[in-house]
Amino acid sequence: MFRKRSTKGEVQTEYSCSIRFLDDSEPIQLNFKKDTLGQWLFDRVCEKLSLVEKDYFGLRYVDAEKQRHWLDPLKTVYKQLKGVNPMVLCFRVKFYPEDPMKLHEEITRYYLYLQLRRDLHHGRLLCSPQDAVHLASYIVQSEVGDYDPQDHPPGYITAFKMLPKQNSKMEDQIQELHKTLKGQVPAEAESNFLKKASVLDTFGVDPHQVKDQRGDQLYLGVTHQGIMTFRGSRRTQLHKWNQIRRIAYEAKMFIVHVNVAEEEDAANAKKRKKDKQQPHGYKCLTVGACKYLWRCAVEQQLFFTLASSCNAPKLKSGGTLFSRGSKFRFSGRCQIEALSASENIKRSEPKFPRTNSLPNFSRNKHTSESKSSTLNTSIMSEPVPEDRRRYNGMAEETPNQSFEITRTEAAVDVPGNAFGAQTSSPIVQESPVLQAPLAAEEKFDMQKVQAVSASAPGQKTPVNGSVPVDSSFLETSIDSMPSYQPNMTMDDEEEDERTPKPSLDEQIKQLEEQYEKITSDQNHIAPGGKVGGAAPKANPAPTSSSKSPPKSMCATCCKVLTYSILFAVLLMVVTFVVLFYTKFDHPLLDEGRKQLQFLEPVKHYIDDSVEAIANKFK
Numbered sequence: 343m344f345r346k347r348s349t350k351g352e353v354q355t356e357y358s359c360s361i362r363f364l365d366d367s368e369p370i371q372l373n374f375k376k377d378t379l380g381q382w383l384f385d386r387v388c389e390k391l392s393l394v395e396k397d398y399f400g401l402r403y404v405d406a407e408k409q410r411h412w413l414d415p416l417k418t419v420y421k422q423l424k425g426v427n428p429m430v431l432c433f434r435v436k437f438y439p440e441d442p443m444k445l446h447e448e449i450t451r452y453y454l455y456l457q458l459r460r461d462l463h464h465g466r467l468l469c470s471p472q473d474a475v476h477l478a479s480y481i482v483q484s485e486v487g488d489y490d491p492q493d494h495p496p497g498y499i500t501a502f503k504m505l506p507k508q509n510s511k512m513e514d515q516i517q518e519l520h521k522t523l524k525g526q527v528p529a530e531a532e533s534n535f536l537k538k539a540s541v542l543d544t545f546g547v548d549p550h551q552v553k554d555q556r557g558d559q560l561y562l563g564v565t566h567q568g569i570m571t572f573r574g575s576r577r578t579q580l581h582k583w584n585q586i587r588r589i590a591y592e593a594k595m596f597i598v599h600v601n602v603a604e605e606e607d608a609a610n611a612k613k614r615k616k617d618k619q620q621p622h623g624y625k626c627l628t629v630g631a632c633k634y635l636w637r638c639a640v641e642q643q644l645f646f647t648l649a650s651s652c653n654a655p656k657l658k659s660g661g662t663l664f665s666r667g668s669k670f671r672f673s674g675r676c677q678i679e680a681l682s683a684s685e686n687i688k689r690s691e692p693k694f695p696r697t698n699s700l701p702n703f704s705r706n707k708h709t710s711e712s713k714s715s716t717l718n719t720s721i722m723s724e725p726v727p728e729d730r731r732r733y734n735g736m737a738e739e740t741p742n743q744s745f746e747i748t749r750t751e752a753a754v755d756v757p758g759n760a761f762g763a764q765t766s767s768p769i770v771q772e773s774p775v776l777q778a779p780l781a782a783e784e785k786f787d788m789q790k791v792q793a794v795s796a797s798a799p800g801q802k803t804p805v806n807g808s809v810p811v812d813s814s815f816l817e818t819s820i821d822s823m824p825s826y827q828p829n830m831t832m833d834d835e836e837e838d839e840r841t842p843k844p845s846l847d848e849q850i851k852q853l854e855e856q857y858e859k860i861t862s863d864q865n866h867i868a869p870g871g872k873v874g875g876a877a878p879k880a881n882p883a884p885t886s887s888s889k890s891p892p893k894s895m896c897a898t899c900c901k902v903l904t905y906s907i908l909f910a911v912l913l914m915v916v917t918f919v920v921l922f923y924t925k926f927d928h929p930l931l932d933e934g935r936k937q938l939q940f941l942e943p944v945k946h947y948i949d950d951s952v953e954a955i956a957n958k959f960k
Contacts (some may be wrong), residue, residue: 357420359429361387361401365697366454369430374419381415381673387433392692395450397680398793400436403429409630412436412637416673437645438546440566440852442536446684449694455484455532458539465828468544468572475512478504479519480535484528485698489521496924528610528696543570543577549828550635552596552624561826562596562624562635564642569598571624572826583647589621589667590659591636596624598639633660633668640670648676658784 355376360369372386380401388396401413406425413431415423423429435457445451461467462477468479481504486494499520500515523531547563549572554560560573568582581600588599592636599621626632640657648654654672675683920926921934922945 357423357429359383359419359423360432362430362431362432363391364435364453364460366699367697374421376418378419379415379418380413380419380422383419383431384415391433391449392454392694393449393453394687394689395445395447395680395684397677398439398445398450398673399453400434400438401431402434402436403431405630405687407630409626409628409634411634412641414673416671420453435546437642437677438566440540440646442540443533444681444684445692446687449692452529452532452694452696453537455535458536458545459504461957462539463504463506465546465826466540466544466549468547468577468826468828469513469539469542471543473538474505475515476519477535477538478502478512478516479523480531482516482520483523483526484531484535484696488524489517544572544826548638550626550631550638551825552626552635560624562830564635564639566646569639574826581622583643586643587638589639589643591632592660593629594626594632595638596626596635598622598624598691636660636668636671641672643671644676646677648672649678651676651679700820718739732960769895 356373358371358373362369404410444452495716499516546565549561549563552562560571563570570577571579585601587601590597602618602620657670658667660667
């Protein structure tokens with residue numbers, strides 16, 4: 343994982359990490375030192391991608407406990423990736439803009455399109471089957487160009503795996519819609535995709551699996567709108583950012599303090615702030631998952647609500663008697679500042695390659711001269727010429743009925759099987775769904791936390807933050823649409839086992855390092871080489887000792903707890919002596935003596951015991 347350039351110390355040691363991208367192109371290797379900050383690494387990735395509007399993106403990794411994290415730009419990369427093997431980071435969209443068309447450059451919109459295409463593929467982009475078919479048709483138009491009967495025989499849609507549960511009926515509908523998109527260039531098809539996806543309820547949702555008080559499973563998402571929950575086949579609650587007063591977590595409990603009377607008259611503002619705030623609690627699977635959810639929630643809130651990043655507060659939560667809790671400091675620019683900076687971009691649009699999920703797929707009959715060469719999917723490859731696509735003029739605009747955006751508060755997706763990452767193979771094999779294990783039932787105090795309950799299917803009057811659900815819609819469509827169950831198997835980090843194999847030089851260096859360790863262990867056991875014929879038999883001993891496991895965390899915790907108890911006892915004794923056996927005159931000491939008058943019998947008992955012991959030795 344690392345190599346030394348000099349022997350001056352660990353500061354000169356260079357570490358190597360792999361960066362994966364949204365288009366599943368070849369990962370790149372970046373070297374960093376022990377004092378390298380995360381911002382430096384992220385800037386190198388954006389330079390490689392020719393990306394200027396980088397405020398919406400980030401690098402994400404998975405730790406040894408299979409918990410996802412965003413790379414903190416203010417902390418060192420070494421500290422964050424310590425214990426992660428292999429060191430793999432994924433370039434992903436971190437903040438989904440409310441209006442994608444406000445992004446200044448086409449390359450920025452293209453990377454957002456790639457992220458949403460992944461979300462649709464893995465079931466995170468919750469939508470009705472009709473909307474899913476429309477989105478898939480835009481993907482096909484962007485990748486293969488205009489429909490041509492000679493180049494696109496029946497069943498050509500089957501090669502594209504775009505939906506979680508893609509069947510032949512959907513593929514026929516996608517093919518018919520693809521025929522109507524004739525004339526749309528890739529940028530136009532991708533823009534239509536972004537417009538369609540941005541109005542969906544789950545646009546930008548990264549689902550977090552949680553439980554309510556009854557132990558029922560639901561999914562919680564954080565977007566530009568606020569914090570929302572999904573239960574079954576509908577969105578049950580939406581807490582907007584202007585309703586949320588505080589976000590905190592305690593162990594596995596994620597708590598949102600919501601103002602339930604935001605629409606009351608201004609004359610009752612004082613009463614509203616005092617009496618109408620209600621905490622809503624959600625139980626996460628692990629403490630690490632709860633901490634990750636808290637950081638995501640507060641960061642999203644600050645990004646979309648701050649007017650200036652200079653006014654960002656320092657937040658802290660999760661602290662207990664034996665824990666310092668978690669601190670969060672917002673870094674970077676907020677959305678308002680990012681949009682303002684985008685307007686000042688003066689450079690010409692950079693050229694970039696549009697990678698195809700099926701590079702060997704026939705595009706049209708006018709590209710026969712280029713069919714012999716496959717598409718280079720590396721980042722620095724030449725862009726795909728626009729003349730490779732066939733345009734016969736702009737087609738007539740399709741009727742509004744066929745592209746009408748159907749927005750319902752109970753939007754339903756078709757999630758299900760978890761497919762692998764899109765690769766260059768024409769057919770992607772399905773893999774079984776891997777559900778994240780549910781947390782064991784635990785009893786926790788909910789007197790201060792109001793449980794989140796699901797609204798009834800026919801409920802018309804919404805409760806706090808909940809979205810009214812049309813019962814007639816549910817009765818007609820709930821049976822044909824499965825519930826919201828996105829792929830929770832770390833799709834972008836663990837969907838494929840593409841761990842980069844070390845090169846021959848790296849393998850030789852690893853063998854040399856192992857040999858040096860064994861040699862040094864032998865010299866430590868038998869100095870001067872005075873070991874007889876039994877020396878070779880002693881080789882396994884140092885090898886096993888050199889790989890001895892690290893000290894148990896339990897022992898470390900016991901030591902800390904013991905020292906804490908001893909310090910507390912010593913502090914109590916010193917305080918007792920100062921209050922009862924000294925004559926210092928100070929208002930604080932006088933107040934302490936008044937409050938601890940009930941300890942006077944203890945003082946008398948100690949005095950009598952000391953006097954009795956002293957009399958024995960006289």
